[in-house]
Amino acid sequence: AQxxxxxxxxxxxSEGTPVLLRCNYSSSYSPSLFWYVQHPxxxxxxxLKYTSAATLVKGINGFEAEFKKSETSFHLTKPSAHMxxxxxxxxxxxxxxxxxxxxxLIFGAGTRLAVHP
Amino acid sequence: NAGVTQTPxxxxxxxxxxxxxxxxxxxxxxxxxxxxxxxxxxxxxxxYSVGAGITDKGEVPNGYxxxxxxxxxxxxxxxLAAPSQTSVYFCASSPQGRNTEAFFGQGTRLxxx
Numbered sequence: 001a002q003x004x005x006x007x008x009x010x011x012x013x014s015e016g017t018p019v020l021l022r023c024n025y026s027s028s029y030s031p032s033l034f035w036y037v038q039h040p041x042x043x044x045x046x047x048l049k050y051t052s053a054a055t056l057v058k059g060i061n062g063f064e065a066e067f068k069k070s071e072t073s074f075h076l077t078k079p080s081a082h083m084x085x086x087x088x089x090x091x092x093x094x095x096x097x098x099x100x101x102x103x104x105l106i107f108g109a110g111t112r113l114a115v116h117p
Numbered sequence: 118n119a120g121v122t123q124t125p126x127x128x129x130x131x132x133x134x135x136x137x138x139x140x141x142x143x144x145x146x147x148x149x150x151x152x153x154x155x156x157x158x159x160x161x162x163x164x165y166s167v168g169a170g171i172t173d174k175g176e177v178p179n180g181y182x183x184x185x186x187x188x189x190x191x192x193x194x195x196x197l198a199a200p201s202q203t204s205v206y207f208c209a210s211s212p213q214g215r216n217t218e219a220f221f222g223q224g225t226r227l228x229x230x
Contacts, residue, residue, distance in 0.1 A: 004159075009157065034218055036221075041224075042223060042224075043121075043207065043221040043222055043223040043224055044207065044209075044221040045221075046218050046220075049218055090159065090160070094218075104162075105150075105160075105162070105219060107159035107160040107161075108159055109157055109158060109159045110157070110159055
């Protein structure tokens with residue numbers, strides 16, 4: 001069964017320091033992986049996605065993630081945090097449901113990122 | 118380009134009342150979804166639709182109903198509201214095709230008292 005584990009429920013960093021949000025997945029097939037960001041009282045916005053092309057994926061706002069099949073990980077990083085990065089981040093695995101015909105999205109529980117001045 | 122639009126943004130219901138959460142998308146996507154988000158739990162799929170006239174249950178369908186009469190609209194109906202349905206509800210849509218990303222609405226915050 002597919003699953004997504006976000007290893008930290010809360011991460012706190014200082015502005016200008018690196019960000020690391022960790023995600024491990026379990027999937028029977030070759031999955032697609034996504035990171036979404038949710039700012040307070042807002043909808044979810046796609047940060048980046050991996051779909052079996054390059055293993056290092058660059059997204060918006062300076063974020064990137066590396067797909068490591070041997071470690072079943074898809075960690076999200078950013079070299080230098082900004083105050084505006086404070087939000088909730090979701091790691092998502094997607095597989096096409098062969099019975100239902102829809103793209104099944106499995107969400108992690110989320111990681112809340114706090115950025116301090 | 119509006120994307121996915123949800124109404125209302127906030128609502129308070131009394132136990133036993135009914136309401137419909139509206140969702141509309143203008144991207145001509147075949148797939149549409151309803152999720153609920155509870156604190157610390159990520160998002161759980163309530164219902165989904167792969168096209169007009171076709172809907173099916175997700176992980177947590179009890180207490181909800183949906184319909185899909187057009188490609189654009191996918192309303193979610195709560196018939197007898199219960200406190201357990203207090204949550205934030207998100208509608209999403211995605212293009213047909215393998216592993217395409219979903220586009221989300223702004224959410225509806227529902228409180229049942």
